[in-house]
Amino acid sequence: MGAGIAQWFAQQMVPTVLCDNNETQSQKALASIHASWDKLVEKEKLTACQVSQMKSLLEAKPLSATHPQTGLVIEAIIEDLNVKRSLFAAIDQQFSAGTIFATNTSSFPIELIAAAVGADRQKRLLGLHFFNPATLMKLVEVIAGPSTDPALAQNLYSWFEKCGKEPALCADTPGFIVNRVARGFYGEALRIVTGDDEAQFKEIDQLMREVGGFKMGPFELMDLIGVDINYAVTTSVWEALHKSPRLTPHPLQKKLVDAKRHGKKTKRGFYAYE
Amino acid sequence: MPTNDWVLDLSASDKETKEAFLEQHADKNVLMDLTCFDPQDFYQRFPQLKAVCSTLLSHNKKCEAHAKPGFESGLQLLQETGLSPVPTTFLGAGFVVARTMAVIINEAFYAWEEKTASKEDIDRAMRFGVNYPLGPFAWAKGREQVVVRLLETLLAETKDERYRPAATLKATK
Known part of the structure; x- marks a missing residue:
């Protein structure tokens, strides 16, 4: 996801550095971004001149080699609270007092991540939750933690809006907006079916597309996202919201996770894929 | 006929x-x-x-x-x-689409009640983060009491607190 975020920033003509612990990985990501820009030139979505400028603005280098006066650092690493906290604690001294720190976490409270840095930095740390693919999906959840300077969150919200994103300002609550409100899309479908029955999944998917106007139905979407990932998000939001009955995970989803029916990636989820 | x-x-x-x-x-x-x-x-x-x-x-x-x-x-x-x-062959209260939307709309009201975000930002997040055709508040607009009635039917049928309507949803006329 970090590569998509970096690509989007460079497309806004913002000087951007892509960092990864593994330098080969960041070089690979850079090459893939260049290739995607070249394709956009072929399709006449961007001009060669624009792409040449974007390429000059985006570089890949180790985090330790980035400029201390960097304006904004966005973390998009593994979804592990301790790893994220260690990273922020390690870079707190590296960057100037004015640098804004942001986390792309989809599940951890900003407050817990902010606790890893000094009190002054906490005012300049917030959540910026992008959606995949970051270059296409317009939403950015701008999450102010309890210590975040509200003006900072508001300024970033306005800046994203100016750049064509559709930001949403939200409080530091479990699942933020999307991962909480969307739970019913999957959870209710799981409660409407009477069992592990592909014909019922198919009918519900079709009704949600045709009558509901959704691009995908709940079962096909869970298979695409990963049944395991969807179940993990449901469980995490449910636990964080004090096991609210409204968000209780469904046994059928657990059954599929246990059976390694994780969706398209394992060739079997709610549907079978060949 | x-x-x-x-x-x-x-x-x-x-x-x-x-x-x-x-x-x-x-x-x-x-x-x-x-x-x-x-x-x-x-x-x-x-x-x-x-x-x-x-x-x-x-x-x-x-x-x-x-x-x-x-x-x-x-x-x-x-x-x-x-x-x-x-x-459709799903003959239960709310069928498929209305039942699903009632639950999503209810959760959006709970989130708003708990000051997670404004109604506008919740609608925007659902439209542009997960491609919903309408945000939950825009979907419910003027039909909030239909959503409440459906949730109350589901609550009575299942005795599952999952369907308890949010106070702010109930209060919306």
């Missing part, structure tokens, strides 16, 4: 009014919107009910519909009113 043998009720009335309507038209074939109630229960109790549909939370003129075998022509009535019926 001539459509003048049919009567149509697409109202958002309460259960008693729906039942009275059916009793009043015992000699006709009735097509009724039962978004907020259990269609199976109504089919069993009222033989004159030949077809059911769910239009009350539709946002695009499409609706789920079901007719008893031999009475499929009754669904033409929906087309005559400008609606496009899509056959």
